[in-house]
Amino acid sequence: MTAGSAAAALTAEARPSIGPHLLSIDDLGRDGIAEVLRVAEAFAEVERRAIPKVPTLRGRVVATLFFEESTRTRLSFETAAKRLSSDVLSFSVSNSSVKKGESLRDTVETIEAMGIDGLIVRHPSSGAPHQVARWAERAHVINAGDGWHEHPTQALLDCFTVRQVLAERAGTEPAGTDCFEGLRVLILGDIRHSRVARSEILAYHALGARVTLAAPGSLLPPSLEGWPVTVATDLDAALAGADVVSLLRLQAERGSGAFVPSLREYTANWGLTRRRVELLAEGAIVTHPGPMVRGVEISGDVADLPVTVATRQVTNGVAVRMAVLFLLLGTDGPAGAVGRDAGGVEVPIGAGHG
Amino acid sequence: MAERERSHSRPLGGVFVPHSQILSAADVQRALTRMAHEVAERNGGLDEVVLVGLQTGGVPLAQRMAAVLNEVEGESVPVGTLDVAFYRDDIGLRPVLPEATTDIPVDLTGRDVVLVDDVLFTGRTVRAALNALSDYGRARSVQLAVMVDRGHRELPIRPDYVGKNLPTRREEMVDVSDEGVSIGSLVDR
Numbered sequence: 001m002t003a004g005s006a007a008a009a010l011t012a013e014a015r016p017s018i019g020p021h022l023l024s025i026d027d028l029g030r031d032g033i034a035e036v037l038r039v040a041e042a043f044a045e046v047e048r049r050a051i052p053k054v055p056t057l058r059g060r061v062v063a064t065l066f067f068e069e070s071t072r073t074r075l076s077f078e079t080a081a082k083r084l085s086s087d088v089l090s091f092s093v094s095n096s097s098v099k100k101g102e103s104l105r106d107t108v109e110t111i112e113a114m115g116i117d118g119l120i121v122r123h124p125s126s127g128a129p130h131q132v133a134r135w136a137e138r139a140h141v142i143n144a145g146d147g148w149h150e151h152p153t154q155a156l157l158d159c160f161t162v163r164q165v166l167a168e169r170a171g172t173e174p175a176g177t178d179c180f181e182g183l184r185v186l187i188l189g190d191i192r193h194s195r196v197a198r199s200e201i202l203a204y205h206a207l208g209a210r211v212t213l214a215a216p217g218s219l220l221p222p223s224l225e226g227w228p229v230t231v232a233t234d235l236d237a238a239l240a241g242a243d244v245v246s247l248l249r250l251q252a253e254r255g256s257g258a259f260v261p262s263l264r265e266y267t268a269n270w271g272l273t274r275r276r277v278e279l280l281a282e283g284a285i286v287t288h289p290g291p292m293v294r295g296v297e298i299s300g301d302v303a304d305l306p307v308t309v310a311t312r313q314v315t316n317g318v319a320v321r322m323a324v325l326f327l328l329l330g331t332d333g334p335a336g337a338v339g340r341d342a343g344g345v346e347v348p349i350g351a352g353h354g
Numbered sequence: 355m356a357e358r359e360r361s362h363s364r365p366l367g368g369v370f371v372p373h374s375q376i377l378s379a380a381d382v383q384r385a386l387t388r389m390a391h392e393v394a395e396r397n398g399g400l401d402e403v404v405l406v407g408l409q410t411g412g413v414p415l416a417q418r419m420a421a422v423l424n425e426v427e428g429e430s431v432p433v434g435t436l437d438v439a440f441y442r443d444d445i446g447l448r449p450v451l452p453e454a455t456t457d458i459p460v461d462l463t464g465r466d467v468v469l470v471d472d473v474l475f476t477g478r479t480v481r482a483a484l485n486a487l488s489d490y491g492r493a494r495s496v497q498l499a500v501m502v503d504r505g506h507r508e509l510p511i512r513p514d515y516v517g518k519n520l521p522t523r524r525e526e527m528v529d530v531s532d533e534g535v536s537i538g539s540l541v542d543r
Contacts, residue, residue: 042437042452050461051489054440173455330445 018327021133021141025152025202033203034177037160040316040323041174046083047319057086060329062118063111065091065132066144067098069253070122072290072314073144073154077120080321086329089116104128108135118329120144126195140328148193148254154289155199157320159207161313162244165285180207186238187229188214189248189270189297190256192221196289200246201229214238216270218259219250235270239279247272247288250296263296272298277305285309370529372538377518379534382501385517386415389499390422392515393468400429402466402494408483409437409454411472411530415501419470434458436469441482456486463491468515472530474500477511502535504528 016031028036046052062081064074074090081088091111098107104123111119112135119139121129126147133141145151159180167174185204191197191213204211205228213220214232224231232238239245250256250266260266267273272286280286286302288310294300302308377385397403400423407416413435420433439452469483480498487496499515504522522528522537529536 039452042439042455045456046440049489050491053489055485056440056445326440 019140019331020328021129021136021143022152022324022328023130023133023141023143024150025155025199025206028152028206030177030206030208033156033159033206036156036320036323036327037163037177038175039327040156040160040320043083043322043326044316044319046322047315053083053085055085056326057081057084057329060086060117061089061115062086062120062325062329063089063091063116064120064144065107065111065122067093067121067123067128068145070145072317073122073151076314076317077142077144077153077321077325080318080325081118083318084322084325084330086118086325104131105135108132112136112139118142118325121146123147142324142328145195147195148198149195150199150202151195151289152199152203153317153321153324154196155203156324157313157317158196158200158246158287158289159203160320161287161309161316162285164312164316165309169283177207180204180209183207183209183243184241185209185211185244185246186214186232186242187211187246187248188235188238188272190219190250190259191215191248192219192259193251193254193256194248197246197248201227205229209244212238212242214270216260216266219256236276236279239276240281242281242284245272245280245284245286247286247297249289249291249293267296267299271296272302274299274302277302277307280307287313290314369541370527370538371541372529372536374538375534375536376502376520376528377535379532382517382530382534383418385501386419387422387426389515389517390419391426393419393497393499394423394427396497396514397466400427400431402464403468404432404434404460404462404465404493405468405470406434406436406458406483406487408469408471408479409435409456412470413454414532415472415499415530416470419468419499432460434460436483436486438479438482438486441485443478443482458490461491462487462493464494465491467493467496468499469496470499472501473528474498474503474511474513474516475506475528477507477509480511481509501530502528 016035018032018035046054064077066074078088116139119132119136120142121132122144123129123146126149129141129143129146143150143152163174163179166179187197187200201211211229212232213229214235284307286308290310292298292303292310294303394400405416405420407413416433420431424430435455435457437452437454437456467487484496487493497514500513501517502520503513503516504520506524527538527540
């Protein structure tokens with residue numbers, strides 16, 4: 001065995017390998033999620049500094065490719081990329097050649113031809129980032145939300161926030177994934193149209209938590225076969241037995257409105273009202289991916305209670321996305337660079353990610 | 355970063371096999387005591403002194419040096435820890451991941467910072483540490499204390515306090531641990 005191949009073998013077992021793309025929580029698995037959370041903790045420290053910026057990804061170019069409205073996710077990714085010193089290009093459909101009839105494939109190939117290292121894609125069609133990843137030859141693709149399918153970085157930052165809150169209460173440093181073992185997670189709201197729910201279910205399940213869903217029948221997915229979840233029949237009992245409540249927005253832009261008789265009835269039966277908050281177990285955590293619609297899935301006064309950690313989720317989103325960008329882009333070299341393997345032999349690096 | 359750590363993490367891999375012991379545990383403690391006295395002498399006391407241990411090998415040494423300073427000067431100095439992974443110049447050349455926490459407990463502006471590490475080799479870790487420190491404020495001075503200076507510098511960096519000057523061959527490994535300092539080599543598993 002040569003020194004080079006020995007090093008390669010050890011590389012694989014030393015740390016969970018992540019990448020080349022992040023399209024689904026399934027790409028990570030339990031060890032991958034744990035690694036993202038571990039590295040995100042290091043970036044959370046960077047964010048607390050007087051100068052919250054590190055030179056780690058200098059010279060890399062990251063493009064956000066958003067075919068759908070977003071403020072927080074795009075800003076969060078762009079802030080994360082800038083704090084890593086990479087250059088950020090912002091592409092939105094409204095002022096691009098897509099308006100002139102350019103296909104997704106041509107758009108991606110054009111952007112790639114400019115030497116982009118990371119593509120952050122949001123698209124209204126499920127699976128679009130997977131398709132982009134198949135076309136991309138050098139760029140790492142990150143799914144920032146595709147249709148009803150997945151939104152992996154949101155689930156990661158939810159897990160990160162939950163672990164942080166639990167560690168704070170226990171008076172320890174957030175570490176490992178033991179705190180998720182047996183944790184009772186209730187996902188409440190428009191699960192049918194929610195990509196956040198799908199990513200959260202995969203992430204919490206991988207970490208050992210028990211996931212329950214609560215929603216009106218019309219807002220549950222058509223089939224739950226094979227999903228590692230149970231469905232709550234009694235919302236009040238489910239709330240009382242939950243350690244974490246993940247509250248989802250009613251997605252009016254995906255036609256959720258047609259699935260409930262009226263918004264008022266939805267709020268009365270499924271909204272997180274003051275009365276329902278009082279049913280929560282001592283120390284329960286309420287997460288919300290945002291944007292919150294006060295008065296629909298959450299009542300205005302509940303949104304500002306300390307049980308709701310939505311603002312903290314937004315803060316943590318930057319650190320978690322820095323970790324994802326760093327783990328995907330920081331581990332291969334600049335194009336044409338030459339490194340030395342353990343035996344001192346020059347090897348080309350960064351030559352694609354095969 | 356401790357060479358032992360690096361040798362056990364990717365991409366080097368392999369097992370450290372010691373050939374000869376250079377310093378015993380008692381020798382390391384004596385060297386630390388001398389270096390602590392030098393730090394106090396050179397800075398005219400400890401008023402503005404902050405010790406910063408480089409993750410991971412420098413951290414226990416910084417803590418031990420602080421304990422000695424506390425004993426001889428009767429004053430406690432702040433001790434921080436620094437992980438330089440995000441500042442390394444070999445990101446992309448080899449996988450670089452943060453290994454441990456960074457914790458700088460005080461604003462470094464106007465302070466005399468003593469960086470503490472176990473082994474000084476190419477100087478690249480120290481270069482990265484200097485960049486990282488500048489993000490925490492403008493220190494009045496930055497000094498470098500190392501238990502072993504093994505030569506082979508690739509950058510214009512020199513230590514201010516040295517436990518032991520140890521000429522080595524490039525491919526040799528130096529290990530600093532609680533049991534002392536030994537020199538050896540890396541063997542494939």
